[in-house]
Amino acid sequence: MRWWDWVTAFSLMILLITSSTRLYATHWTNYLERIQYLAFLGGLIGLALGQSRFSPRLVKWLAFGYTLFAIPWQLGETAGVGVPWDQRLNSLITRISIATNEVFHYQSVQDPILFLFLMALLFWLVSLISGYFLTRYGKPWQAILPAGIIMIVISHYDPGLAISGNYLAIYVFFSLLLLGRVTFLRYRAEWRAAGMVPSPGASLDIGRAALVSVVVLVMLAWTVPALAASLPPASEIWVEISKPWDNLSHRFSDAFSGLRTSIGTVSDFYGTSMPLGSGSRLGDGIVFTVKASAAPAPGVRYYWQARTYDDYQNGNWSTTVTSSQPVTPDNFDVKYPAWSGREKVTFTFTSSVTLLSTIYTPPIPLWVSRPGQAVETTAADGTNDLTTLTAVPPLHAGETYTVDGWVSDPTVSELRSSGTNYPSWVLDSYLQIPNNFPSDIGALARKITQGMNNPYDKTEAITQYLRQTITYSQIIPTPPAGQEPLQWFLFDLKQGYCNYYASAEVMMLRTLGIPARLAVGFAQGDPGSVSNTYIVRYKDSHAWPEVYFEGYGWVEFEPTVSQPARQLLLGNGSSTDNSQPESDILHGSGGAVGGGDYNPQITPSTFTLASLIGRIKISPEVAALLSVLLVVLLGFLAWRYARRRYHVPEFPIWLETNLTRRGVNPPRWLKRWSQHAAYPPLVRAYGVFNRVLRLMGNPPKPSDTPTERASNLTRLLPAAAEPAETLLGEYQTAQYSTSSGNPSRAYQASRQVRNIAYGAYLGRIFTQVKRRIAILFGR
Numbered sequence: 001m002r003w004w005d006w007v008t009a010f011s012l013m014i015l016l017i018t019s020s021t022r023l024y025a026t027h028w029t030n031y032l033e034r035i036q037y038l039a040f041l042g043g044l045i046g047l048a049l050g051q052s053r054f055s056p057r058l059v060k061w062l063a064f065g066y067t068l069f070a071i072p073w074q075l076g077e078t079a080g081v082g083v084p085w086d087q088r089l090n091s092l093i094t095r096i097s098i099a100t101n102e103v104f105h106y107q108s109v110q111d112p113i114l115f116l117f118l119m120a121l122l123f124w125l126v127s128l129i130s131g132y133f134l135t136r137y138g139k140p141w142q143a144i145l146p147a148g149i150i151m152i153v154i155s156h157y158d159p160g161l162a163i164s165g166n167y168l169a170i171y172v173f174f175s176l177l178l179l180g181r182v183t184f185l186r187y188r189a190e191w192r193a194a195g196m197v198p199s200p201g202a203s204l205d206i207g208r209a210a211l212v213s214v215v216v217l218v219m220l221a222w223t224v225p226a227l228a229a230s231l232p233p234a235s236e237i238w239v240e241i242s243k244p245w246d247n248l249s250h251r252f253s254d255a256f257s258g259l260r261t262s263i264g265t266v267s268d269f270y271g272t273s274m275p276l277g278s279g280s281r282l283g284d285g286i287v288f289t290v291k292a293s294a295a296p297a298p299g300v301r302y303y304w305q306a307r308t309y310d311d312y313q314n315g316n317w318s319t320t321v322t323s324s325q326p327v328t329p330d331n332f333d334v335k336y337p338a339w340s341g342r343e344k345v346t347f348t349f350t351s352s353v354t355l356l357s358t359i360y361t362p363p364i365p366l367w368v369s370r371p372g373q374a375v376e377t378t379a380a381d382g383t384n385d386l387t388t389l390t391a392v393p394p395l396h397a398g399e400t401y402t403v404d405g406w407v408s409d410p411t412v413s414e415l416r417s418s419g420t421n422y423p424s425w426v427l428d429s430y431l432q433i434p435n436n437f438p439s440d441i442g443a444l445a446r447k448i449t450q451g452m453n454n455p456y457d458k459t460e461a462i463t464q465y466l467r468q469t470i471t472y473s474q475i476i477p478t479p480p481a482g483q484e485p486l487q488w489f490l491f492d493l494k495q496g497y498c499n500y501y502a503s504a505e506v507m508m509l510r511t512l513g514i515p516a517r518l519a520v521g522f523a524q525g526d527p528g529s530v531s532n533t534y535i536v537r538y539k540d541s542h543a544w545p546e547v548y549f550e551g552y553g554w555v556e557f558e559p560t561v562s563q564p565a566r567q568l569l570l571g572n573g574s575s576t577d578n579s580q581p582e583s584d585i586l587h588g589s590g591g592a593v594g595g596g597d598y599n600p601q602i603t604p605s606t607f608t609l610a611s612l613i614g615r616i617k618i619s620p621e622v623a624a625l626l627s628v629l630l631v632v633l634l635g636f637l638a639w640r641y642a643r644r645r646y647h648v649p650e651f652p653i654w655l656e657t658n659l660t661r662r663g664v665n666p667p668r669w670l671k672r673w674s675q676h677a678a679y680p681p682l683v684r685a686y687g688v689f690n691r692v693l694r695l696m697g698n699p700p701k702p703s704d705t706p707t708e709r710a711s712n713l714t715r716l717l718p719a720a721a722e723p724a725e726t727l728l729g730e731y732q733t734a735q736y737s738t739s740s741g742n743p744s745r746a747y748q749a750s751r752q753v754r755n756i757a758y759g760a761y762l763g764r765i766f767t768q769v770k771r772r773i774a775i776l777f778g779r
Contacts, residue, residue, distance in 0.1 A: 005185065009047055011178040012134055012143055015171060016043045016127045019147035022167045023119060026158040029112035030393065032119075034074040039123040041070060046131020063128055071120050078116070080371040080393060082329030087369055087400050094350075094398035110354040111396045126150065140182045144175045268357045269541065270306045270388075270520045273318040276485050276499045279475040282538040286352040287522065288360060292532040293346040296524075297409045299567035303544060303556055304349075304360040304536060306521035307375075307388035310429045312507060315485035317518050320429070321377050321387045328371045335383045336364060337423075339553035341410025347403045351395045359389040360521060362405030363546065363554060369402040370395070379425040408555045411571025415456035418549040422515055426548050430515035433507065438487040441504075442511035455514045459547050459557060462508050466559035471495040501560040502543040515548040519556070523563055529774060681743040685750035686731040689713055689724075692757040706731060713753070717760060723752035 020039035024032040045066055049059050076088035092113070099114035130143035148171055155168070269287075288304075296302055309317035327333060342364070349360060359365075359372050368389065375387040395401070448465045449458040473495045479485040486507060489500045502518055509516040520543045525536035542563070546554040558566040652673040656666045666674070689709040693700050696716045700709050710728040714721045727749040734741030 005181070007181045008134065008140075008178055008185070011174045011181065012047070012131060013040065013043050014174045015144065015147055015178070016040065016123075016130065018167055018171050018174070019151040020123055022151045022154050023123075025167075026154060028158075029115060031078045031116060034077060034116070035119050035123050038070060038074055038120050039127045042124045042127030043131045046128040047135050048131075049128075050132040050135025050137075059132065063132075066128070067121075067124060071117070071124060075113070075116060075120060078113075078393075079399070080328075082331075082371060083369055084329070084402075087402065091396075091399040094400070095396050098398045111398075113396060122150065123147075134178075134182070138182055138186060140179050144178065147171075148175065270358065273316060274309060274499070274518075274520060275317075276315045276479070276503060278478050279473070279497050279499075281474055282541055285538050287536050287538060287540075288352055288356075289350045289528060290525070290534045290536060291348040291350075291528075291530070292534070294343075295532050296407070297343065297569075299569060300407065300409050301558070301564060301566055302407065302524045302534065303363060303519070303542070304522040304524075305363045305519050306358045306360055307519075308546065309518045309520070311432055312503065312518075313434050315479060317503070319375075319387055321375055321385075323377060324373050324375045326371070326392070327368070327374045327389070329367070329369050332367045334365070334374055334376065334386055336366075336406075337381075337383050337553065339364075339406070339551065341408060341414055341552045341555075342406040343409050345405060345407050347405060348400055349403065350398070350400045352397055353395075354397045356395040357390050359391050359395075359401065359403075361389060361403045362407055363519065363556060364406035364408075365389065365403050366406060367404040377425065377429075379423065381423075385425060385429070408552070409568070410549070410552050410555060411569045412456065413571035415549050415552060415555065415568070416454050418455065418551055420455065420513075421550055422548060426515045430517050430548060431510050431513065433510050436484075437507070437511075438484050441484075441487060441490060441508060444490065445508035445511050448508075449512060455547070455549060458512055458514060459505075459509060459516075462505050463557050463559045466501050466505060467561045467565065469494065470501065470561065472560065472562040473497060476500075498543040498560040498562075502545045505545040505557065505559045509545070509547060517546050517548075517554075519544055519546045682731055682734045682741050682746050685727060685743070685746040688727070688750040688754050692717070692720075692753060695757055695761055717753075717756055719760075720753045720756040723749040723756075727753060 016039045017036065020036045024036055026032070045063075049062060052059070054062065072089055072092060075092055076085065079088045079091060095111055095113040096117055099109045099111050102109045103114070126146040130146065133139045133142040151167065151171060290302070290304065292302065307319065309319050311318045311320050325333065344366065345362065347362060359368055359370060361368065365386070370391055372392050373390045374384075375390070376384045377387075378384055391401075445458075445462060449461050452458050452461060470489075471494060474497055476493060476496050479488050486500070486504050489496050490504055506516040506518050522536045522540045523542040525534040525540045527533070528535050542560070545557050545559065547557060549555055556566065558564070652670060656670055656674040659666045659670075686706070689706070690700055692713055693709065693716070696713075698712060698716060700712065704712070706728055710724050713724050717724075727746055730741045730743075730746035730749070733739050
């Protein structure tokens, strides 16, 4: 017998859609429409499984399989258009892990992915179970109550929606219609079993009566809120009823702090303009990690570019480029000239910052696995001059993306032989000099490059001059009013950080007619524990000059003395062996660098293990293990439900009894477990002392009294002092007085002690595993 028809199915789907739409109407975060899809799909699959002839066991396995597919599928769609699915799933797992870790450490969670995951799981299971139980067993309350309670809770936390009552009215209407219809189906089944055949118009008459009754009840329900509000006791009762919800809200407020009312602050370290500034001391927090497909060539270092600037005025850089176009992994329509002296390398970035808007790339990105916006100009020949890439949507902590990019590695001989027939778009944008620019800066550039006849030698001479004559300093005084900052930097102060080094080189080159621009982002960073991996921190914020060479495009130079010198291979035509750089390569990451328009007031959420988690790939073996663990968890929850609903005995007692009936001698551990399960509740609660002490490596002695055991536990776990004292008091009251004690209070205290102990134990294991993984990766 199946308890459904098209009326019940339609009513159920309306209930599920109404409840999920109420969540969508909150606009607490983006992508809530995915929850609607899951609710709708879960309801349909639940109805189909209920109508099927599959056994309950097979239905559970099918539901489990659908769950493993549907939720990652819908949440993975939030990554954007064209992102490869391996990156979607990897980012999803990492983001949820980071958010969960922040919850356990009582940190503010800015990433809404945990909320989306919980809502997706909740609505999916409710819809799936509602459809199944309604169709298979004809239980309308199992279909009505869960989604209705969810909608009421949502309305409690989103009271400002004016049409909230409309959702409730629709839900009540179709709930009553569903109840009436299922009741009719039951009566009709009883009539047919008794040999009674209802008249053809009976169904229509009953349906009309039910519809009228539903309308009347909904209209009456409309007056209940006003009536309740007029009665003072009603408001007092509501306050008492809502206290648990309010307490729960305060407890998890940090967990969902990334939801709207506001969506959160997008981190963008470099804007459309950048002052030279006075510097700042940047921290060691991780911004992102990078895995390269190859090590840099000899003498080459990687740069992670955020944007470039073309216009300089009185100590401030800006970009004159305002045009942009959308790009996706399927259509990365950014074209470059056919430059030589480039090597294609693939990079995988893992963000450690919440809501990062900039897509960091090597200086010339060829393809990015994330959708975004490319700010660029288009030359007459159709090629593009890219200024920056922004992520749409912004990247969350733990998300990964892949970039195929060109890394410049021309030889010295190639750059020396390049000409000066620059394209018009280069001449128009990258030779700009302010009208009041000091002439002594140009004179200094000409003096440094005297006797040199090619752009490379002149660029290298200025680079070496800055490295040899300017002292590096993270923080410098404010430039004097009325004086050009670069003039003050070169002739008076003679110290500064990367913004000044790079700007001075760009402007000195421009006075010589050599096109150059300022690039900002991050230096290569520290080597990670895995080969060709780099950990990039806030202190790696960096600025560097890029110089244009005919036929070779933009080439990076490194005038900042805190960074290792960049040395190119000499190449053919030199008397020096081509396999060696022109001079010894300096190793190491250099000192901290300041600059950029990084706002020290913005403190994005970071996670120290993001680089490790982001590299974890889910293998089939791990997926199988996780599946088994999830099945065990679902089985445990089903047993707990059956035990409460149908008074099933404790599992060890049940297992021992069944084994004995079949002539099997139960193992000793099972007998001990069964014996423990048969103890009175207070004795079982007290047993947590012994288990926790053994767990913490300090098992109790047989001669220890309850007070001594509680004292030892408090010494090992000071956080458990209060519940341990409560548990000890209840146990002693029951054992040594005529009172039976309070089993409920003792059990609650026992659970608190156990949770604190398990948390401390897992924390210790986590620390050990992290240390071992670090050692393993180091190998």
